[in-house]
Amino acid sequence: MKFSNLTLKFQLSTWQRHQHPNHPYPATWRLSALELRASLRPGSFAGRATRWSCSNGAMKLGAPGSTLLREVMGYRDFPFVTRPGRNRDPRRFPGHREVLLYLKDFAREFGIEEMVRFETEVVKVGILENGKWEVRSKKTTSFDNENNETCNHDNEFVNRSEVEIYDAVVVCNGHYTEPRIADNIPGINLWPGKQIHSHSYRVPEPFTDQVVIVIGSSASAFDICRDIAGVAKEVHVASRSVADETYTKQPGYDNLWLHSMIDSAHEDGTVVFRNGKVVLVDVILHCTGYKYHLPFVETEGIVTLDDNRLGPLYKHIFPPALAPWLSFIGIPWKVIPFPLFELQSKWVAGILSGRITLPSQEEMMDDIMAFYSTLEVSGIPKRYTHLMGDSLFEYSNWLATQCGCEEYEEWRKQMYYATAKNRIPRPETYRDEWDDHDLVPEAHEDFVKYTSKQKS
Numbered sequence: 001m002k003f004s005n006l007t008l009k010f011q012l013s014t015w016q017r018h019q020h021p022n023h024p025y026p027a028t029w030r031l032s033a034l035e036l037r038a039s040l041r042p043g044s045f046a047g048r049a050t051r052w053s054c055s056n057g058a059m060k061l062g063a064p065g066s067t068l069l070r071e072v073m074g075y076r077d078f079p080f081v082t083r084p085g086r087n088r089d090p091r092r093f094p095g096h097r098e099v100l101l102y103l104k105d106f107a108r109e110f111g112i113e114e115m116v117r118f119e120t121e122v123v124k125v126g127i128l129e130n131g132k133w134e135v136r137s138k139k140t141t142s143f144d145n146e147n148n149e150t151c152n153h154d155n156e157f158v159n160r161s162e163v164e165i166y167d168a169v170v171v172c173n174g175h176y177t178e179p180r181i182a183d184n185i186p187g188i189n190l191w192p193g194k195q196i197h198s199h200s201y202r203v204p205e206p207f208t209d210q211v212v213i214v215i216g217s218s219a220s221a222f223d224i225c226r227d228i229a230g231v232a233k234e235v236h237v238a239s240r241s242v243a244d245e246t247y248t249k250q251p252g253y254d255n256l257w258l259h260s261m262i263d264s265a266h267e268d269g270t271v272v273f274r275n276g277k278v279v280l281v282d283v284i285l286h287c288t289g290y291k292y293h294l295p296f297v298e299t300e301g302i303v304t305l306d307d308n309r310l311g312p313l314y315k316h317i318f319p320p321a322l323a324p325w326l327s328f329i330g331i332p333w334k335v336i337p338f339p340l341f342e343l344q345s346k347w348v349a350g351i352l353s354g355r356i357t358l359p360s361q362e363e364m365m366d367d368i369m370a371f372y373s374t375l376e377v378s379g380i381p382k383r384y385t386h387l388m389g390d391s392l393f394e395y396s397n398w399l400a401t402q403c404g405c406e407e408y409e410e411w412r413k414q415m416y417y418a419t420a421k422n423r424i425p426r427p428e429t430y431r432d433e434w435d436d437h438d439l440v441p442e443a444h445e446d447f448v449k450y451t452s453k454q455k456s
């Protein structure tokens with residue numbers, strides 16, 4: 001990709017928010033994996049401190065595996081095929097170590113690492129009067145002290161804060177680091193048990209013999225409640241998507257129940273569900289998702305965050321008033337992340353290089369307003385603005401067309417839906433048993449096409 005007369009910041013780094021001294025989250029929510037183990041079962045996991053540097057709580061070593069098939073998950077420019085090597089995981093739902101290795105392979109193939117400034121936190125992206133962007137960053141090495149100084153080779157402290165001016169900024173800082181919690185439970189402040197978020201979840205052992213409530217019924221809750229049920233005394237899943245009277249034992253388990261939402265929590269350690277059941281509980285595990293968190297982006301109120309709606313954003317990417325000089329990649333959720341963000345990036349690159357033209361500011365605003373009204377008419381809450389769900393393929397194909405790429409392959413779509421369908425009757429084994437064998441050769445035919453195109 002070449003940009004003439006244009007400096008462009010692709011914001012990527014290995015900054016880890018949990019290490020940040022000024023983390024805005026209350027202390028109870030900042031339990032690291034080790035602290036969590038210590039607080040639940042003192043000393044029981046001293047030898048298992050392994051921590052994967054991915055930002056996703058459940059996407060850790062020890063977690064059950066990826067939630068998407070490798071064929072579906074991979075970038076189109078770099079298919080996620082099995083690779084030779086002793087430590088490689090050939091399964092179709094590979095473990096997260098394999099996903100990490102795949103991303104490393106991808107980075108190596110496309111020379112990404114040399115474009116990344118590691119251990120650098122962007123602390124401010126602010127608009128200047130001339131329309132350019134001031135980007136302030138600082139080194140976040142382990143030598144950091146409160147004065148934002150870093151030790152140099154001579155053991156002297158030097159201030160490593162840096163300010164640079166850019167024409168365009170593409171924000172891709174992820175949105176699986178800032179936990180969203182169910183904080184509106186009456187009595188929760190007096191309830192004496194432990195509370196954690198799925199972001200801090202690593203392995204089930206700390207929950208051995210405990211009575212656990214898992215709040216949520218999406219992907220993390222689905223995996224984690226089953227993981228924990230193997231060791232816990234009881235696991236109670238609280239879901240807001242079921243009727244108030246719901247109380248059902250989950251097939252295949254003696255100790256896993258699905259309830260309606262929590263009604264109240266009490267000082268004596270009990271929790272009452274809307275279905276009237278009362279349970280004495282040790283731990284509440286919030287599998288309640290994440291919030292967008294962009295404290296460093298300063299747009300003088302042009303881009304706002306309201307109940308997890310980041311906007312206004314044309315096609316979830318460009319704020320019309322600042323387009324194309326500010327854009328956001330990776331905002332949609334319930335998606336196939338890698339190939340979708342690949343298409344979003346291609347679109348942004350095409351626009352910044354002048355190959356693709358955006359509609360006028362007014363047309364983009366009209367499009368956003370029409371989209372907001374559709375959500376409102378359908379009764380979809382603001383917090384689901386960037387939830388893709390059923391519109392994923394329509395959105396992806398729209399982007400593909402804009403970029404002059406082929407639309408998503410039929411096999412990718414069918415495999416994606418087949419997994420969702422398969423998970424219902426086979427919650428424990430859907431990663432090992434599937435019925436879409438016939439689609440695999442089709443996928444591989446396309447993989448060969450993509451990779452040979454790159455070589456030629």
Ligand SMILES: Cc1cc2nc3c(=O)[nH]c(=O)nc-3n(C[C@H](O)[C@H](O)[C@H](O)COP(=O)(O)OP(=O)(O)OC[C@H]3O[C@@H](n4cnc5c(N)ncnc54)[C@H](O)[C@@H]3O)c2cc1C
Nearest residue numbers: 013014015056058059066067068121122173174176330337
């Ligand atoms: C439990 C769980 C399981 C998942 N399983 C799968 C799966 O099986 N398959 C799949 O494809 N996807 C899966 N996902 C989704 C996938 O992990 C994400 O969609 C993907 O990581 C998003 O990539 P990203 O680059 O947008 O963000 P991230 O991967 O979060 O990367 C953002 C980067 O920006 C850095 N950053 C943030 N703020 C700053 C700043 N101020 N300055 C500098 N750097 C900063 C972060 O340190 C990080 O390196 C899962 C997600 C979760 C939560």
